[in-house]
Amino acid sequence: MAARGESTKRFGEKRQAIVHAASVLINAVGVQATTLSDVAKAIGLNATSITYYFSRKDQLVVAVYEETLDRMERMASEALAEPTPAKRLHKYVALHVELRARVRRGESGLLTALSEVRTLTQERQKPLLERYSKVVETIRQFFGQADTSEKRALFSARAHILLEAMMWWPVWSLRYSTLDFPRVQERIVDILSFGIPARKGEWDPFTLHNRTWRTDNGGDTKQNEEFLRVATIMINERGYRGASVNRIAEALNVTKGSFYHHHEAKDDLVLACFQNSYDRLSATQMAGQNAQGDYWTRLASVLHELLDVQFFDQTPLLRTTALQALEQEHRMDVVTRSNRLARRFAGMLIDGIADGSVRAIDPLVASQIIMSTLNGAYEARRWAQRFDDGEMAICTYVSALSEGLLADV
Numbered sequence: 001m002a003a004r005g006e007s008t009k010r011f012g013e014k015r016q017a018i019v020h021a022a023s024v025l026i027n028a029v030g031v032q033a034t035t036l037s038d039v040a041k042a043i044g045l046n047a048t049s050i051t052y053y054f055s056r057k058d059q060l061v062v063a064v065y066e067e068t069l070d071r072m073e074r075m076a077s078e079a080l081a082e083p084t085p086a087k088r089l090h091k092y093v094a095l096h097v098e099l100r101a102r103v104r105r106g107e108s109g110l111l112t113a114l115s116e117v118r119t120l121t122q123e124r125q126k127p128l129l130e131r132y133s134k135v136v137e138t139i140r141q142f143f144g145q146a147d148t149s150e151k152r153a154l155f156s157a158r159a160h161i162l163l164e165a166m167m168w169w170p171v172w173s174l175r176y177s178t179l180d181f182p183r184v185q186e187r188i189v190d191i192l193s194f195g196i197p198a199r200k201g202e203w204d205p206f207t208l209h210n211r212t213w214r215t216d217n218g219g220d221t222k223q224n225e226e227f228l229r230v231a232t233i234m235i236n237e238r239g240y241r242g243a244s245v246n247r248i249a250e251a252l253n254v255t256k257g258s259f260y261h262h263h264e265a266k267d268d269l270v271l272a273c274f275q276n277s278y279d280r281l282s283a284t285q286m287a288g289q290n291a292q293g294d295y296w297t298r299l300a301s302v303l304h305e306l307l308d309v310q311f312f313d314q315t316p317l318l319r320t321t322a323l324q325a326l327e328q329e330h331r332m333d334v335v336t337r338s339n340r341l342a343r344r345f346a347g348m349l350i351d352g353i354a355d356g357s358v359r360a361i362d363p364l365v366a367s368q369i370i371m372s373t374l375n376g377a378y379e380a381r382r383w384a385q386r387f388d389d390g391e392m393a394i395c396t397y398v399s400a401l402s403e404g405l406l407a408d409v
Contacts, residue, residue, distance in 0.1 A: 015053045015063075017043050023064045023112045031061055031116045062124055068112040069131045075099075076138040085409045088142040089162070090189050096166045097185045101178050103170075111170070115319070118238050139163060143409050154396055156383060161400045164376030165192065165369050168320075171335070172342075172368045187362040191369055195404035196349070197296045198359050203395060203402045204297060205304035208287040213280035213305065215314040226252055229315040232273045236319050236378050270318075274334050277317040278341060281306065281374075285344050295352030299345070303370070303401065307394045310377035311384035320375050342367040373401060 021042040025034040036057055037047040054060040079092035102109055117128050139159040146152035165188070176184055194200065215229070230251045238247075248269075249255060288302035310316050320338065346367035352358030377384075380397060387393035399407065 011053075018045075018050060018053055018060065019063050019067055020110065022060050023067070023110045026061070026064060026112055026116075027110060031119060034061075036060070058120060058124060061120070062128070064112050065114060065117060065128050066131075068110075068114065069128065069135065071099075071109065071111060072135045073131070073138070076135050080138055080141055085143050085406055086193065089193060089405060092139070092142070092162070093166070093185055093189050093192070096169055097173075097181050097188075100170055100173050101181055104178050111167070113167070136160065136163065143405065153383070153386075154399070157380065157397045158400055158405045160376060160380055160383075161373050161397075162192065162405060164372045164379075168368065168372035168375065171320075172339075184362075184365060187365040188369070191361050191366050191404075192400070193404050193406045194359070195399075195407070196299075196352075196358055196361060196366060196401050198357055201399075201403040201407070202296065203300055203398065205301040206291070206293070206297070208284065208291065208301055208305055210287060211305070213284050213309060225315075227269065228273055228276050231269050232277070232315060232318045235270065235273065236316060271334075273318045274337075278337050280309070281317060281341055282344075285341065285348075289344070289348060294355050294357035295348050296357035299348050299352065299358075300398075300402070302348075303374070303398055304394060306374050307377055307398060308390070310374065311381055311393060311397075312390055316378045316381070317374070319378055338371065342371050345370050370401065373398075 018039060022034060022039045025038055025042065034057075036050045036054070039060070040047045040050045050060075054063065075092065075095045078095065079088045082088045082091050099109055099111065114128075114132065117125050117132075120128070136156070136159050139162060140146065140152075140155045142162075143155045143158055144151075146155045169188075173181075173184075227248065231248050234248060234251065249258065252258075284302050284305050287305075288298040291298050291301065306317070320334075343364075346363040349358050349361070349363035349366055353360055353363070377397065384390070384393035384397065387396075
């Protein structure tokens with residue numbers, strides 16, 4: 001009996017090591033590029049040994065996602081046990097910061113990006129998505145009882161933005177030493193709790209000029225622009241692997257040959273989608289930066305335009321989750337440009353602090369929260385389209401930045 005127990009323990013430990021190694025690889029290169037052989041090599045096994053624990057790769061991928069959801073559920077439940085919304089928010093951020101510190105120390109316990117769950121079969125993805133919805137529901141409860149439809153919509157947006165901020169944190173945390181984590185944690189909590197403007201709740205955006213970042217519904221659309229539009233939407237919804245060349249070509253009613261006439265490979269199309277999205281984001285930033293008025297109003301106008309694009313434009317911005325599938329060289333180029341755009345937001349925030357329209361916050365931290373809020377807005381598109389008034393959807397969503405997650409709780 002003791003020998004059987006020891007054998008079961010060894011089996012569990014080895015299985016856990018396999019799941020952890022697969023999690024690291026999926027975060028690094030995406031699901032498609034992760035092979036059983038690579039996982040086996042990472043922990044000193046051969047590929048045949050891996051099949052003793054997981055006979056198919058998709059079984060291992062599901063196990064990775066299940067472990068991440070287990071951890072997300074535990075963290076959300078632990079935070080919810082705190083007595084007030086403020087303490088729940090603080091606890092939840094602290095748990096994520098501490099997790100990243102443990103990972104830096106070489107301990108196990110990653111959160112795997114869930115961007116490619118929808119590339120699994122319907123049978124495998126359904127229970128995973130249901131569990132994710134439960135995590136969102138738990139976080140929604142951080143802010144109190146959603147006893148009206150308006151409160152439910154607001155708390156849903158807050159839960160979504162908080163989750164997005166914490167899932168983006170591992171990316172930009174690399175710019176900080178773990179010695180700085182306690183300070184960064186407090187800055188994250190402060191910005192999420194109370195928002196950005198000096199006058200809490202201020203939101204009076206104006207219309208920016210030369211809106212080249214919007215889709216021209218009345219003009220003739222070039223075929224390459226259509227490729228970018230369809231590919232962006234498909235990658236946002238299905239992930240890199242789910243957005244196959246066949247699906248993109250079928251959606252446009254063209255041949256695969258037509259696709260390869262415009263793009264040598266799918267990676268070229270993904271890079272073009274990133275380039276297009278960042279060009280549009282940059283153009284919006286510059287229009288706001290070159291406008292008149294205090295800097296919070298200029299920034300509010302930029303946020304309004306970009307959220308309108310994410311919620312209602314025919315061509316949204318590409319989510320950063322597509323990064324996983326890109327080769328390291330291309331990924332670094334994309335991340336570098338993303339950081340430049342974040343720094344431009346930081347510059348606007350610094351100017352806003354100087355002119356008194358922005359609170360004395362950490363602009364580098366706030367700029368990353370802005371980036372995650374905009375990036376995650378596409379996932380809230382269905383949420384936004386339930387509103388009778390699109391302006392109310394934008395105002396409700398952006399209230400996380402204009403007045404904070406703890407307003408009126």
